Amino acid sequence: MDRVPLERKVLSENDRIAAELRARFQEHNVLCLNIISSPGSGKTSLLERTLETLPRHDRVAVLTGDIQTENDANRLKRFLFPVKQITTGGTCHLDARMIERHLADWPLEDLDLLFIENVGNLVCPSSYDLGEAAKVVVLSVTEGEDKPLKYPSIFFKSDLMVLSKIDLLPYVPFDMNAAAENARKVHPGMEIVKVSCLTGNGLHEWMTWLEQRRSAHKSPVEAVS
Ligand SMILES: Nc1nc2c(ncn2[C@@H]2O[C@H](COP(=O)(O)OP(=O)(O)OP(=O)(O)O)[C@@H](O)[C@H]2O)c(=O)[nH]1
Ligand SMILES: [Mg+2]
Structure with a gap:
């Protein structure tokens, strides 16, 4: 099969599983x-x-993706919330099937919030829907304010941009206003x-944004009670 039709088939299969995941998350x-x-x-x-700040009884879990190593899961497990590492063995993004497989023994009725940390990559993860309610893109000040223009897809698809490592601003030439302007040109x-x-x-x-999303996500009955 040619590369383009094959890619299309892979993406439409991914979209099918992602739609099932989204329905389960909503349910x-x-x-x-x-x-x-x-x-x-x-x-x-x-x-x-974030995990350090959230109350221990919060029903939060993390799936974290990397090509190799359990390093990120080990860092996050210290906070005693359920955490699983997904090692892709070379694939530059997570896909919906990986999420489905790693959620198999986590009852969703025990969860309110699921973070997925994707594989570090600004390109491939943007094509793979994981059934999420929102994508969040992180851009650090060492990467250059032009990145939203160079990698527009992920900035277009994300609800929030987290500009990170702002403590380094005195040491790197990075124009925060230009970065924001570039992101808003795309989105x-x-x-x-x-x-x-x-x-x-x-x-x-960041925590305020998160709490707003969490309360907006609750069913109307829950939000009132
Ligand atoms: N100065 C500074 N360093 C930071 C900050 N946040 C993270 N770092 C450092 O940046 C490096 C990478 O941070 P990680 O949190 O591992 O980044 P990541 O996006 O999870 O990395 P991958 O999962 O490998 O893609 C580490 O050395 C962190 O200590 C920050 O706010 N300021
Ligand atoms: Mg990481």
């Missing part, structure tokens, strides 16, 4: 967020700071938070 009221960035932008660090009205996982600056804005 059980699980908010699923798919966190995407280039390697090393600070996805796991953001999750570490008008895109929400943006600026954080440092090192100093904790801006994490409050």
Whole structure:
């Protein structure tokens, strides 16, 4: 089969499984967020700071994807929430089948929030729907403010851009306003938070965004009670 029809077939099979996952997340009221960035932008660090802040009784879990190693899962397990590593063995993105397989022994009725940390890559993960309610793209200040223009797909598809490592701003030439402008050229009205996982600056804005998404996601009955 030619490459293009084959790719199309793979993506439509992925979309089918992702639609099933989305329906299951909705049925059980699980908010699923798919966190995407280039390697090393600070996805796991953001999750570490998030899990550290959330109350222990919160029904939160993480699936974290990498090509190799259990490193990220080991970092995140310290916070005592359920965490599983997905090692893709070479694939540059997670797909819906991997999520389905790794959720098989996690009853969704026990969860309210599922974070998926995608494989570090700004390109491939943007084509693979994982059934998430929203994608979140992380861009660190060491990567250059032009990245939303160079990799528009992921910025277009993400609800939120987390500008990370802002503690490094004194040391790198990075124009925050230009980065925001570029992101909003690709995705008008895109929400943006600026954080440092090192100093904790801006994490409050991220947690506020997260809590707003969580309460908007709850069923009307739950939200009232
Ligand atoms: N200065 C600074 N360093 C940070 C910050 N957040 C993360 N880092 C560092 O950046 C490096 C990569 O962070 P990770 O959290 O592992 O990044 P990641 O996106 O999960 O990386 P992959 O999963 O490999 O794609 C580590 O050395 C972190 O300590 C930050 O806010 N400020
Ligand atoms: Mg990571």
